[in-house]
Amino acid sequence: MFAARQVFATAQRRAFSASARQATKVAVLGASGGIGQPLSLLLKLNPRVTELALYDIRLAPGVAADVGHINTKSKVTGYDQTPSALRECLTGAEIVIIPAGVPRKPGMTRDDLFNTNASIVRDLAKACAEHAPEANICVIANPVNSTVPITAEVFKARGVYNPKRLFGVTTLDVVRASRFISEIKNNDPANENITVIGGHSGVTIVPLLSQSGYSLDGQALDDFTRRVQFGGDEVVQAKAGAGSATLSMAMAGARFAESLLKASQGEKGVIEPTFVDSPLFKDRGCDYFSTNVELGPNGVEKIHPIGKVTPYEQKLVDACVEDLAKNIKKGVAWAKENPGN
Numbered sequence: 001m002f003a004a005r006q007v008f009a010t011a012q013r014r015a016f017s018a019s020a021r022q023a024t025k026v027a028v029l030g031a032s033g034g035i036g037q038p039l040s041l042l043l044k045l046n047p048r049v050t051e052l053a054l055y056d057i058r059l060a061p062g063v064a065a066d067v068g069h070i071n072t073k074s075k076v077t078g079y080d081q082t083p084s085a086l087r088e089c090l091t092g093a094e095i096v097i098i099p100a101g102v103p104r105k106p107g108m109t110r111d112d113l114f115n116t117n118a119s120i121v122r123d124l125a126k127a128c129a130e131h132a133p134e135a136n137i138c139v140i141a142n143p144v145n146s147t148v149p150i151t152a153e154v155f156k157a158r159g160v161y162n163p164k165r166l167f168g169v170t171t172l173d174v175v176r177a178s179r180f181i182s183e184i185k186n187n188d189p190a191n192e193n194i195t196v197i198g199g200h201s202g203v204t205i206v207p208l209l210s211q212s213g214y215s216l217d218g219q220a221l222d223d224f225t226r227r228v229q230f231g232g233d234e235v236v237q238a239k240a241g242a243g244s245a246t247l248s249m250a251m252a253g254a255r256f257a258e259s260l261l262k263a264s265q266g267e268k269g270v271i272e273p274t275f276v277d278s279p280l281f282k283d284r285g286c287d288y289f290s291t292n293v294e295l296g297p298n299g300v301e302k303i304h305p306i307g308k309v310t311p312y313e314q315k316l317v318d319a320c321v322e323d324l325a326k327n328i329k330k331g332v333a334w335a336k337e338n339p340g341n
């Protein structure tokens, strides 16, 4: 026990001294929400983060005061809605994470959130384009399949779009896939890495189980696939009107931020699945697509192809592309018609 504690303390000290070489500000927009609070907590525990800027339309100074008492070195500041808040929050941020927006209730699809969340994300994206045009922008707010294209349009309209720095966070889908397969195979999920591609809703989420070396057949494969595609619904139903996944999403968001930071601090071979501007299915109407992406100091370093798929998986990909193209088109059209102030 003592030895384990010593090893942990040494690892922490090493991480602290590595991070001391580089100042890293991370901003969370929507920091007081179900995702925002635990995400802020996890970022406060990350020694690579030297400054944490928390913005929300309610409660952010309170959340910052609370998280700020945790005994790690990073500085935490909360920003409410004063006119200069977003500018101050975003200026100098290397990573901006956006969980601001309403969550689903039972019976809703993610697309049902479009009308409310599109303008929230557009307005926050505008602030990012103005005050943190070079940051890595990580969009969590749903529907991700449309909010990422909306964010891109906002950046394009201001001439600051960098496709290497805009990410839809789909990490939760691979977190779920590795957990669900471990329940079937009785393995340690930490060692599972199931490829999941496409987008982030229903049939646009495509697990490629064959690439992980597993095979399930018949009903078992259908059940696994469906569970990964509709894992979010399980949580929405269980929370019975009080929201959707928050804790697992916070973990997934913190993991994605950690991967970006590792890559920006020089670590090689950092790969995460993420929904980015991708050449893979542009010819079929999907300017954005999630596959495994190697991250680097400039954001997206290399977009991996989907790889070898079985005929079963190819059908899933085809269904995904058809739906996803519509979600993307809807986001782009809306952003063009509703540029806001």
Ligand SMILES: NC(=O)C1=CN([C@@H]2O[C@H](COP(=O)(O)OP(=O)(O)OC[C@H]3O[C@@H](n4cnc5c(N)ncnc54)[C@H](O)[C@@H]3O)[C@@H](O)[C@H]2O)C=CC1
Pocket: 029, 030, 031, 032, 033, 034, 035, 036, 055, 056, 057, 058, 099, 100, 101, 102, 103, 104, 113, 117, 120, 124, 139, 140, 141, 142, 143, 144, 169, 170, 171, 172, 173, 200, 243, 244, 245, 246, 249
């Ligand atoms: N990408 C993914 O895998 C996942 C995405 N989500 C999505 O994340 C979003 C947030 O979910 P929760 O945290 O559970 O919702 P929540 O309602 O608990 O929190 C949202 C927060 O955003 C804030 N907010 C609203 N408008 C804002 C604005 N204009 N500026 C700043 N903050 C604003 C609210 O005050 C609230 O604190 C939802 O759209 C949900 O669907 C949820 C789980 C997984």
Ligand SMILES: O=C([O-])CC(=O)C(=O)O
Pocket: 103, 104, 110, 142, 172, 231, 232, 233, 235, 236, 244, 245
């Ligand atoms: O299901 C939802 O609405 C939230 C979400 O995106 C997820 O849990 O994957």
